[in-house]
Amino acid sequence: MQADVIVVGGGVAGLTAALAVAEAGGQVALVAGAIGGGSSPWAQGGIAAALGADDSPAAHLADTLTCGGGLVDEAAARVLTEEAPARVADLLAWGVPFDREADGTLALGREGGHCRRRIIHAGGGATGWHIVQTLASVVRETSRVRLLEGVTVIALRTGLHGVSGVELRWPDGRVGQLDGPVVLATGGCAGLYQRSTNPETVNGGGIVLGWQAGAALVDLEFVQFHPTALALPVPALGERALLLTEALRGEGAWLCDARGRRLLAEGPLAHPQAELAPRDVVARAIHTARQEGPVFLSLRHLDAVAVRARFPNLVTLLQPLGLDLARDLLPVAPAAHYVMGGLWSDQHGATTVPGLYVAGEVAGTGVHGANRLASNSLLECVVFGRRAGLAALAGRPPQGLDELLAAGCELVAEAPLPPPGSAMPAKLGTLLDQQLGVVRDEAGLLDVLARLPEEGAALVARRIALGAWLRRESRGAHFRTDCPAPQSAWCGRIVQQRGVPPLLVPVGAPAQVGGRR
Numbered sequence: 001m002q003a004d005v006i007v008v009g010g011g012v013a014g015l016t017a018a019l020a021v022a023e024a025g026g027q028v029a030l031v032a033g034a035i036g037g038g039s040s041p042w043a044q045g046g047i048a049a050a051l052g053a054d055d056s057p058a059a060h061l062a063d064t065l066t067c068g069g070g071l072v073d074e075a076a077a078r079v080l081t082e083e084a085p086a087r088v089a090d091l092l093a094w095g096v097p098f099d100r101e102a103d104g105t106l107a108l109g110r111e112g113g114h115c116r117r118r119i120i121h122a123g124g125g126a127t128g129w130h131i132v133q134t135l136a137s138v139v140r141e142t143s144r145v146r147l148l149e150g151v152t153v154i155a156l157r158t159g160l161h162g163v164s165g166v167e168l169r170w171p172d173g174r175v176g177q178l179d180g181p182v183v184l185a186t187g188g189c190a191g192l193y194q195r196s197t198n199p200e201t202v203n204g205g206g207i208v209l210g211w212q213a214g215a216a217l218v219d220l221e222f223v224q225f226h227p228t229a230l231a232l233p234v235p236a237l238g239e240r241a242l243l244l245t246e247a248l249r250g251e252g253a254w255l256c257d258a259r260g261r262r263l264l265a266e267g268p269l270a271h272p273q274a275e276l277a278p279r280d281v282v283a284r285a286i287h288t289a290r291q292e293g294p295v296f297l298s299l300r301h302l303d304a305v306a307v308r309a310r311f312p313n314l315v316t317l318l319q320p321l322g323l324d325l326a327r328d329l330l331p332v333a334p335a336a337h338y339v340m341g342g343l344w345s346d347q348h349g350a351t352t353v354p355g356l357y358v359a360g361e362v363a364g365t366g367v368h369g370a371n372r373l374a375s376n377s378l379l380e381c382v383v384f385g386r387r388a389g390l391a392a393l394a395g396r397p398p399q400g401l402d403e404l405l406a407a408g409c410e411l412v413a414e415a416p417l418p419p420p421g422s423a424m425p426a427k428l429g430t431l432l433d434q435q436l437g438v439v440r441d442e443a444g445l446l447d448v449l450a451r452l453p454e455e456g457a458a459l460v461a462r463r464i465a466l467g468a469w470l471r472r473e474s475r476g477a478h479f480r481t482d483c484p485a486p487q488s489a490w491c492g493r494i495v496q497q498r499g500v501p502p503l504l505v506p507v508g509a510p511a512q513v514g515g516r517r
């Protein structure tokens with residue numbers, strides 16, 4: 001079996017990539033373990049785009065850069081913010097039912113780190129679900145897309161010329177193969193954590209596939225912890241944490257202690273942007289405050305009717321717990337939510353391996369730097385999903401890292417690395433929560449490195465730990481108590497590749513170093 005492009009993943013990135021290839025006249029095989037089986041349908045808040053009369057892609061870019069802690073690849077982020085309105089127009093044309101104001105214009109929400117109202121949303125806080133449903137139905141009606149649903153990619157086929165296809169497994173155990181260039185859109189890895197907003201299926205499987213094929217990883221130490229996940233179990237979600245979207249704070253929700261004192265508006269944790277400070281700041285503040293007592297999200301001071309109308313899905317999810325979104329104090333704590341890094345990618349989804357492209361959360365495009373701006377992730381899926389699909393169809397060549405090595409980017413660790421462990425720990429998620437969470441330190445990171453083997457899900461966790469151990473500073477979502485400040489020497493991106501020493505790469509490289517982009 002052969003395809004012009006094989007897309008792996010049935011989330012927003014994979015569906016977008018498949019539709020882009022089909023619209024360009026290519027034949028696509030879309031292999032999806034499950035359509036909507038990853039994080040995409042869970043996305044609540046929305047998708048960011050400069051659509052308001054008072055807004056511009058330049059303002060959106062500025063917010064993205066400010067939030068990213070000095071590590072955002074500005075050229076890639078400019079692509080993200082400038083192409084946003086056109087990709088939203090695609091979503092509207094495909095039929096995504098974004099929420100509208102009474103006058104018919106798109107309703108624009110606000111979230112942390114954004115200087116303007118620029119978040120479009122659907123079904124109140126059910127944006128991801130609506131996008132997935134809509135794109136999936138368009139895909140099912142597109143004759144150029146052959147949908148292999150329920151099928152898993154178990155390996156990438158590699159040869160002298162890079163990746164040439166995939167090995168597949170059907171649910172009944174049958175195996176097979178497909179030939180063609182591959183776009184991995186397999187999602188991130190935050191589901192590896194025990195306390196996570198992601199489904200457990202979001203476990204870095206695509207990162208492992210890419211690594212085994214020789215592709216480089218970047219920025220893996222930057223895991224975003226969402227500040228406001230409900231600190232109570234929700235039976236309907238099993239072990240997963242219920243996200244209380246940032247859009248709640250965008251509509252005016254407060255973060256308070258048990259006495260009703262606003263944590264980010266007064267006292268030692270205050271920030272000029274208060275509850276709308278960037279996610280890393282708010283997550284650390286809540287983590288710190290929780291050492292003294294519980295922290296609550298409160299919407300009691302807002303119009304209850306308007307709150308319930310704006311977030312109907314959260315009202316429904318909280319009801320069985322006996323909680324009223326508009327009237328009760330909602331206990332919150334940070335939870336693993338998103339990984340900024342992934343498989344190294346240029347502005348067209350090309351990795352360091354010929355024939356292999358990436359899009360969505362599995363990709364390390366550099367648009368998020370050390371800390372993602374809220375609602376830029378679904379945007380990344382549609383902007384770079386389209387680009388990766390088209391690049392794969394056109395056979396865009398990869399970018400090697402040889403010139404970075406030649407340019408002296410090799411990163412020398414201060415001490416020898418502990419050798420990998422030999423057995424997968426029984427509770428990997430708990431280990432990650434404890435040692436690779438909102439706050440890290442050298443002893444904890446060395447503990448993780450010594451315990452985890454270099455295989456399967458543990459490989460991803462070990463590579464997160466390695467990046468976090470190498471990076472002897474605090475920046476964005478990566479905070480180390482033993483080196484709590486940013487260091488200018490570390491203003492670069494850590495690249496890891498099998499058989500190659502880690503690199504510390506200037507932001508924007510290899511354009512800066514080798515001029516190959």
Ligand SMILES: Cc1cc2nc3c(=O)[nH]c(=O)nc-3n(C[C@H](O)[C@H](O)[C@H](O)COP(=O)(O)OP(=O)(O)OC[C@H]3O[C@@H](n4cnc5c(N)ncnc54)[C@H](O)[C@@H]3O)c2cc1C
Nearest residue numbers: 010011013033037038039040045046153187360361377378
């Ligand atoms: C609770 C929650 C709320 C969020 N809210 C927002 C928000 O408001 N705005 C925003 O911008 N972002 C939000 N995010 C982040 C955003 O949803 C994700 O980053 C994004 O949806 C990732 O999309 P994706 O297409 O890259 O991957 P996913 O949606 O995770 O999809 C991965 C796909 O790959 C398939 N797959 C994986 N491995 C294989 C394999 N080996 N073989 C075959 N198929 C495979 C899976 O079945 C799945 O279909 C949120 C995330 C969560 C968890």
